[in-house]
Amino acid sequence: MQTQTGTAASLLELLSTFPSLRTRGLLRQILGVSERTLKAQVAKDPGATLTLEQGKRAEQVSEILFQAATVLGSAAAADAWMTRRAIGLGSEMPLEVMMTPEGCLALRDHLVRMEYGVYC
Numbered sequence: 001m002q003t004q005t006g007t008a009a010s011l012l013e014l015l016s017t018f019p020s021l022r023t024r025g026l027l028r029q030i031l032g033v034s035e036r037t038l039k040a041q042v043a044k045d046p047g048a049t050l051t052l053e054q055g056k057r058a059e060q061v062s063e064i065l066f067q068a069a070t071v072l073g074s075a076a077a078a079d080a081w082m083t084r085r086a087i088g089l090g091s092e093m094p095l096e097v098m099m100t101p102e103g104c105l106a107l108r109d110h111l112v113r114m115e116y117g118v119y120c
Contacts, residue, residue: 006055008041008048014058017075018065020082026095031057060104067108068094071115088113 014021015035021027028034031054041048050058068078082094088110089097097103 006049006058008038008050009046011050011058012038012042014062014065018079018082020079020095021061023083023095029099030061060101061098064098064104064107064111067111071111086110 011031011033012035015027015038021030022035025034031050033050033054049055065075065078065082068081069075072078072081082098085091085093089106094107094110097107
């Protein structure tokens with residue numbers, strides 16, 4: 001289910017699977033690039049790659065989103081969950097927590113706890 005995230009096109013595919021990333025410019029905040037810029041890059045060069053840092057962050061975000069989809073049963077359920085406040089995350093939205101590398105680690109831990117029934 002997981003996609004490779006080293007290209008602009010693959011990141012656009014991730015956006016279509018998890019549209020909550022479009023919320024309030026989160027893609028720009030997390031990866032430093034807008035959807036509009038990605039579309040322009042793909043139009044110019046369908047194989048356009050991300051910078052090393054963008055690729056690393058995109059991979060991290062992708063792994064979390066697909067982990068959430070596995071735990072919650074579908075990509076749609078994971079996408080909806082990402083925009084709801086979670087008590088186990090200090091009443092923050094998972095998308096807000098995902099802004100930093102440390103937050104990504106906390107989010108992964110939270111998803112593992114959910115998978116084993118510690119947080120529901």
